Amino acid sequence: MTALRGRAWTFGRDIDTDLIIPARYLNMATAAELAPHVMEDADPSFAGKVQPGDIIVARENFGCGSSREHAPIAIKAAGVSVVIAKSFARIFYRNAFNMGLPILVAPEAVDGIKEGDGLTVDLASGEIADLTTGVTYQAQPLPPFMQELVAVGGLLPYLRQRAATA
Amino acid sequence: MAMTMTEKIMARAAGKESVAPGDLIMAKLDFCFGNDVTAPVAIDEFEKAGFEHIFDPDRIVLIPDHWTPNKDIKSAGLVKQMREFSKKHGLTHWYDVGRVGVEHAFFPEQGLVGPGDVILGADSHTCTYGALGAFSTGAGSTDLAGAMATGEAWFRVPESHRFDFEGALGRYVTGKDIILFTIGQIGVDGALYKAMEFTGSAIRNLSMDSRFTICNMAIEAGGKSGIIAPDDTTKAYVEGRFLRTPRYYSSDPDAWYERVYSWKADEVPLMVAKPHLPSNTQPADELSSIKIDQVVIGSCTNGRIEDLRQAAEILRGRKVHKDIRCIVIPATQAIWRQANDEGLFDVFLDAEAAVSAPTCGPCLGGHMGVLAKGERAVSTTNRNFVGRMGHPESEVYLAGPYVAAASAVAGYIATPDQIGAPASGEGRSQS
Numbered sequence: 001m002t003a004l005r006g007r008a009w010t011f012g013r014d015i016d017t018d019l020i021i022p023a024r025y026l027n028m029a030t031a032a033e034l035a036p037h038v039m040e041d042a043d044p045s046f047a048g049k050v051q052p053g054d055i056i057v058a059r060e061n062f063g064c065g066s067s068r069e070h071a072p073i074a075i076k077a078a079g080v081s082v083v084i085a086k087s088f089a090r091i092f093y094r095n096a097f098n099m100g101l102p103i104l105v106a107p108e109a110v111d112g113i114k115e116g117d118g119l120t121v122d123l124a125s126g127e128i129a130d131l132t133t134g135v136t137y138q139a140q141p142l143p144p145f146m147q148e149l150v151a152v153g154g155l156l157p158y159l160r161q162r163a164a165t166a
Numbered sequence: 167m168a169m170t171m172t173e174k175i176m177a178r179a180a181g182k183e184s185v186a187p188g189d190l191i192m193a194k195l196d197f198c199f200g201n202d203v204t205a206p207v208a209i210d211e212f213e214k215a216g217f218e219h220i221f222d223p224d225r226i227v228l229i230p231d232h233w234t235p236n237k238d239i240k241s242a243g244l245v246k247q248m249r250e251f252s253k254k255h256g257l258t259h260w261y262d263v264g265r266v267g268v269e270h271a272f273f274p275e276q277g278l279v280g281p282g283d284v285i286l287g288a289d290s291h292t293c294t295y296g297a298l299g300a301f302s303t304g305a306g307s308t309d310l311a312g313a314m315a316t317g318e319a320w321f322r323v324p325e326s327h328r329f330d331f332e333g334a335l336g337r338y339v340t341g342k343d344i345i346l347f348t349i350g351q352i353g354v355d356g357a358l359y360k361a362m363e364f365t366g367s368a369i370r371n372l373s374m375d376s377r378f379t380i381c382n383m384a385i386e387a388g389g390k391s392g393i394i395a396p397d398d399t400t401k402a403y404v405e406g407r408f409l410r411t412p413r414y415y416s417s418d419p420d421a422w423y424e425r426v427y428s429w430k431a432d433e434v435p436l437m438v439a440k441p442h443l444p445s446n447t448q449p450a451d452e453l454s455s456i457k458i459d460q461v462v463i464g465s466c467t468n469g470r471i472e473d474l475r476q477a478a479e480i481l482r483g484r485k486v487h488k489d490i491r492c493i494v495i496p497a498t499q500a501i502w503r504q505a506n507d508e509g510l511f512d513v514f515l516d517a518e519a520a521v522s523a524p525t526c527g528p529c530l531g532g533h534m535g536v537l538a539k540g541e542r543a544v545s546t547t548n549r550n551f552v553g554r555m556g557h558p559e560s561e562v563y564l565a566g567p568y569v570a571a572a573s574a575v576a577g578y579i580a581t582p583d584q585i586g587a588p589a590s591g592e593g594r595s596q597s
Binding site: 018019022023024026028040041042060061064066067068069070073087089090091094099143145154156157160 | 190203204206207210211214215216217232233237238240241244287288289290292304305306307308309311312315316318320354355358359385388390443530531532549551552553554556558
């Protein structure tokens with residue numbers, strides 16, 4: 001797997017799904033409609049600044065709140081390549097894997113990385129390199145089942161494969 | 167092996183003798199659903215993945231409650247997509263305007279969910295049904311798509327945390343205060359990924375409505391599920407209502423809990439959660455300097471008949487403050503009828519509050535009471551995140567119906583005592 005590369009955008013703790021994609025936009029359901037509003041109530045200028053490949057670095061409990069899959073959909077559609085956090089709320093964690101937004105738990109990286117740092121991330125090994133400071137960090141390894149989900153391309157391909165072999 | 171009731175239910179659904187926290191299981195689902203926010207995405211994923219059949223027409227419901235009655239053209243389009251999918255796949259249940267209610271009040275009321283069930287809902291407050299002694303958890307649209315196709319979902323068996331409340335609750339203190347107190351104590355990720363089991367004499371003495379309120383907000387502490395052991399109160403609620411056969415589980419006395427919290431029920435004051443997190447709690451009687459613009463009484467958290475009775479108890483013979491808009495939203499048509507039959511609407515109308523048709527509406531800033539920049543609401547809903555009820559610079563204070571109604575009268579955050587409500591607490595439905 002090739003390494004992901006982008007700039008870090010840092011956020012605090014408890015970034016909830018209303019901050020990621022406000023409910024006033026939930027009368028829309030497509031990636032193209034949602035992307036311009038990503039993180040709007042946390043940082044109204046974010047959607048205009050984020051570049052393809054960029055990386056969200058957040059503190060504890062990222063994605064808390066609603067089950068709206070619109071949150072990882074909007075993040076992915078805006079071009080964000082991976083979200084790194086100290087911890088994730090569980091529905092967001094589940095949704096991200098199911099729909100194919102890479103996420104990593106890496107508390108030390110979150111403490112070390114500053115906004116604007118250039119990063120590379122190797123999803124397979126979990127290695128996060130801060131090109132600005134020269135420091136590398138190791139994300140927590142994915143549980144084997146989650147690796148399996150990622151390998152087959154998400155939940156629905158996994159379930160189809162499972163049904164075919166059952 | 168000693169197990170919690172959550173573990174027993176999950177073991178049953180996985181076809182295993184026992185499970186332990188950390189185990190990954192594939193569980194058979196008793197019921198799954200999505201709403202007008204999550205179901206359209208699930209339908210798209212279902213079709214994109216090439217699924218053609220649903221697993222069981224009786225056990226899937228797509229429920230249009232968030233924007234109902236449709237607030238705009240886009241939401242009408244989403245509901246149309248759900249209606250067509252339900253028809254195409256022959257789903258047994260379809261509920262539209264005039265029949266539909268707020269999902270987490272509606273499904274238990276209609277007997278679609280019950281004790282011992284494993285339930286996956288594409289809505290975070292799916293944890294509500296734990297009040298019936300079910301394992302019930304929120305997930306996203308892709309999970310729902312998989313569930314609709316296969317009738318199964320994967321789960322990691324959660325560690326259980328136990329929350330004991332012993333003794334008698336104070337006057338006007340309800341399930342809402344218990345859960346806000348709990349979240350205030352442990353934080354919005356204090357039970358991240360955990361099953362939250364509520365026990366103790368104060369819980370056993372609660373009505374079903376108050377129990378639903380407690381389990382409803384388990385997600386606001388990060389919980390995977392909330393659960394309360396079924397007892398005579400549960401059985402009385404379920405009998406003659408639940409469409410399938412209930413399975414009553416209880417935790418073994420020597421079951422393992424990762425954490426146990428014990429509080430005396432009389433330590434729980436009337437609570438308010440201030441902006442912008444449900445954990446930002448403070449006793450209501452310390453907040454009388456906070457002037458407000460709107461009060462909302464309703465939602466999957468507090469839109470049941472007991473909640474409306476509590477609000478009416480305070481509003482009876484009083485007027486909503488002239489600067490306040492007070493909006494009452496019965497959560498289902500049956501609750502609406504019951505409130506009407508009991509004369510509660512006369513109380514609300516005399517007090518100059520508005521009564522709406524069932525809808526999630528203002529809880530998520532949809533419609534029926536959206537806030538302008540700089541406005542503040544006291545609301546019996548479950549989230550006070552930035553922009554939750556409207557403009558990003560508006561504010562939501564979460565409370566139970568007693569404090570919400572008293573605040574509507576006062577024009578600022580107030581307890582019933584602070585507006586001179588009768589000291590007897592007569593007419594309370596706290597049994």
